[in-house]
Amino acid sequence: MxxxxxxxxxxxxxxxxxxxxxxxxxxxxxxxxxxxxxxxxxxxxxxxxxxxxxxxxxxxxxxxxxxxxxxxxxxxxxxxxxxxxxxxxxxxxxxxxxxxxxxxxxxxxxxxxxxxxxxxxxxxxxVGCDVISSANCMDKVVTKVLLEQAGIATTPFLWFTKYDMDQFEQYKRQVAQKLGYPCFVKPVNAGSSVGVTKVSDESALKDAVLLAFTHDSKVLIEKNITAHEVECAVLGNRELIAGVPGEIVPEADFYDYEAKYISGTSKLLIPAGVPEDTLRQVQDIARRAFSTLGCTGLSRVDFFVGDDFIYLNEINTLPGFTSISMYPKMMDACGIPYPELCDRLIQLGLARAAQ
Missing domain, CATH: 3.40.50.20 (Rossmann fold)
Incomplete structure (x- = not known):
C-alpha cells in the first residue's frame, strides 16, 4: 500500500x-x-x-x-x-x-x-483550522468580541489603529482609567510575543504602541493580570479532546519570545498548579471557545486563572510544535505521544475535506 x-x-x-x-x-x-x-x-x-x-x-x-x-x-x-x-x-x-x-x-x-x-x-x-476560523483567531480583537458574545470572559482590553494616532492622548487617558499600569501592548495580528511590551507607566506607552505598529496596523492594550498562565490543547473536528492543561512559569518578566524559543529557562508544569475542578473548567471553556470560533483540527487556548476568575487570553490555531512547546507536551500528558498526534492531525484534515 x-x-x-x-x-x-x-x-x-x-x-x-x-x-x-x-x-x-x-x-x-x-x-x-x-x-x-x-x-x-x-x-x-x-x-x-x-x-x-x-x-x-x-x-x-x-x-x-x-x-x-x-x-x-x-x-x-x-x-x-x-x-x-x-x-x-x-x-x-x-x-x-x-x-x-x-x-x-x-x-x-x-x-x-x-x-x-x-x-x-x-x-x-x-491540517488545522479553515479560512474563517483562522482569520478570527488571528485577530485578537475579533476573538475577544466573539468570545464575549458567547459569554466567555476575556482579559479587559482597549484597541485602536495606526490611523487613530491623532487621538492618542484620548486613548492614553482611557488606558489609565480602564486598565491601569502595568499593562500589555500587543500587535493585534501577531504571535509568539513578537512586538509585545509590558508597559509600567504612561511615559512608556507611546513607544510600545509604535513598536506594535511595526508589526500590524491595529494595536491591543490589555490589563495586566496577576494569575496562573494556563494553556489547554484542543484536538478534533467535532469530537473534541482537551489535553491536560499546563502552566507557564516565566523566568523573565513575562513569557516573551526569548523565553518561549531561545533560553528555554521558563518552567512548564503539566498539570497546571491549580485545583482539579479548575482544570476541568479550563478544559470545558477551551472546548467551548474552540467550537465558538469554528476551529477544527487543533488549537491551543491560553488563559489567566486566578482564585475567583478564569480569563481566556487568546487562541492559537497553529501553536508552537518545537521540542519544548506546550501543545505536544500537553497532548502527550493525556496519552497521545507526538508521532500519534501528527498522525491524528493529518487524518483529521483528510476527514474534514471528505465531509
Whole structure:
C-alpha cells in the first residue's frame, strides 16, 4: 500500500519564520514514516517557495535554502493540479501529487487564513483550522468580541489603529482609567510575543504602541493580570479532546519570545498548579471557545486563572510544535505521544475535506 503524501510547509513571510523552522523540523521527524511520505516545502522570508529534498536538520538552522537540489515550486489554485509544481533548472516543470498539506506556519500568512484560502482553492485537504476560523483567531480583537458574545470572559482590553494616532492622548487617558499600569501592548495580528511590551507607566506607552505598529496596523492594550498562565490543547473536528492543561512559569518578566524559543529557562508544569475542578473548567471553556470560533483540527487556548476568575487570553490555531512547546507536551500528558498526534492531525484534515 502506497504511503500518503504530506506536503509540510515551513518558514513563511512572517516575524515567526525562525520558530516555524524549529516546529517543522520536529513535526517532520515525528510524522510516522511507515504511513506518510513527507514533501518539505520551505517558504523564504521574501516569499519564495522551495521544494527541499535534503537532510531535515538543514531546516532547523535555515540552511535548507543552500541545498543544491532545491528548486522553486508552487501550489496552484487549479483543482486539476492537486499537488506541487516544481520549476526545474532547465526551464521545464515537474508535477508531484499531494494528498494533504500540513502548514507548519506561524503568524501572518500562516495562521491568518491566507494559506488556508490558497489550499481551499486548490482543493487539497490540509491540517488545522479553515479560512474563517483562522482569520478570527488571528485577530485578537475579533476573538475577544466573539468570545464575549458567547459569554466567555476575556482579559479587559482597549484597541485602536495606526490611523487613530491623532487621538492618542484620548486613548492614553482611557488606558489609565480602564486598565491601569502595568499593562500589555500587543500587535493585534501577531504571535509568539513578537512586538509585545509590558508597559509600567504612561511615559512608556507611546513607544510600545509604535513598536506594535511595526508589526500590524491595529494595536491591543490589555490589563495586566496577576494569575496562573494556563494553556489547554484542543484536538478534533467535532469530537473534541482537551489535553491536560499546563502552566507557564516565566523566568523573565513575562513569557516573551526569548523565553518561549531561545533560553528555554521558563518552567512548564503539566498539570497546571491549580485545583482539579479548575482544570476541568479550563478544559470545558477551551472546548467551548474552540467550537465558538469554528476551529477544527487543533488549537491551543491560553488563559489567566486566578482564585475567583478564569480569563481566556487568546487562541492559537497553529501553536508552537518545537521540542519544548506546550501543545505536544500537553497532548502527550493525556496519552497521545507526538508521532500519534501528527498522525491524528493529518487524518483529521483528510476527514474534514471528505465531509
Amino acid at each position: 502506497s504511503r500518503i503524501k504530506v506536503a509540510v510547509l515551513f518558514g513563511g513571510v512572517s516575524s515567526e519564520y525562525e520558530v516555524s523552522l524549529q516546529s517543522a523540523t520536529s513535526v517532520i521527524k515525528n510524522i510516522p514514516a511507515d504511513k506518510y511520505e513527507v514533501l518539505p516545502i520551505g517558504i523564504t522570508k521574501s516569499g519564495r517557495w522551495l521544494y527541499f529534498p535534503g537532510d531535515y536538520d538543514m531546516i532547523a538552522d535555515g540552511s535548507y535554502k543552500t541545498h543544491p537540489d532545491c528548486v522553486g515550486c508552487a501550489i496552484l489554485p487549479d483543482r486539476s493540479k492537486k499537488g506541487i509544481t516544481k520549476f526545474l533548472a532547465d526551464g521545464t516543470t515537474a508535477f508531484v501529487a499531494v494528498d494533504v498539506v500540513f502548514p507548519v506556519l506561524h503568524g501572518k500568512n500562516g495562521e491568518d487564513g491566507t494559506i488556508q484560502g490558497l489550499l481551499e482553492l486548490s482543493g487539497i485537504p490540509y
